[in-house]
Amino acid sequence: MRRFIDENLHHFNAGELQRCAASLDSFLKQGGKLMITLAGAMSTARIGILLGPAIRAGLVHAISCTGANLEEDLFRVVAPDSYPDIDWRNLSAEEEANLQNRVTDTCIPEEEAIRKVGAQLLKVWNESTLDKPPHKYLYEVLPESESSWLCAAREMNIPIFTPAWADSTLGNIFSAYLIDGSIESSSIIRNDLDRMKDLAEWYQNQNNAIGFLQVGGGIAGDYPICVVPMLRQDLGLAVPMWAWFAQISESRSSFGGYSGAPPNEKISWGKIGVDTPRFVIESDATIVLPMILQYLLDGQ
8 A cells, every 4th residue: 555655646635645644654753643533434434444453553642533433433343244235325215214323335233233332331331430531431341353443542542532422322322321310420421621631631741742633523623633722822831732734524624614624724723833744635534544544554
């Protein structure tokens, strides 16, 4: 993959991919550390096949992800053979009514994965007396799998930050348990404000430059990148800005959304500097991210 990218991808989004991968490879080999943020349905797209090895190879040092990406990696591990292939472009409304939990060309298994994990977690949540981040509970019911990035994160003990975890299937299930009294309190889940404090401590404790690879947009990316202006502007601390930045997104900046905000806009917010290497690949993350990860792995 590394040779293919270097020899064949030169212009437009392809060229940006090559330049981004080569720059990130150099950044990491010079001792830089990397946070990857995951939006969308990257876990259902099985990004763990390559993200897991990248984590185990020491190429990824922190993850920020949506609650969906956190749980959907677990669901894939629990019921790997229960995901159907769907001819999604030709479905009628009536055919949709016979499916459950469709994500483009596949469906997340309801009974084999979601309900099974929900029941397992009820016991784990009820036994907890501490406030822990959501992924720590998932670790307790997560079987070992080579194709799981969550397993790799557990193995390598890298931090995971999951802002707005309540906006997920397991978050909904947790809320339902609160409503029906199966769980007495939500205090066992460490909240976003507490996790920002944890993120700030992690960022300040790093002795190396830290890079930021944003996959998609939304809160998975915007939440962690804000730790820098928070530390610098709100607390007045002399911490460095993010030292390297890249974004894989198909969103347009002209729409005014955070998902499409270009790197230069982040300079105005004090997240990255004028001299920060920065890249934008306007393409499908399910294609681009595996290529970048394999490029890095090939350079090991």
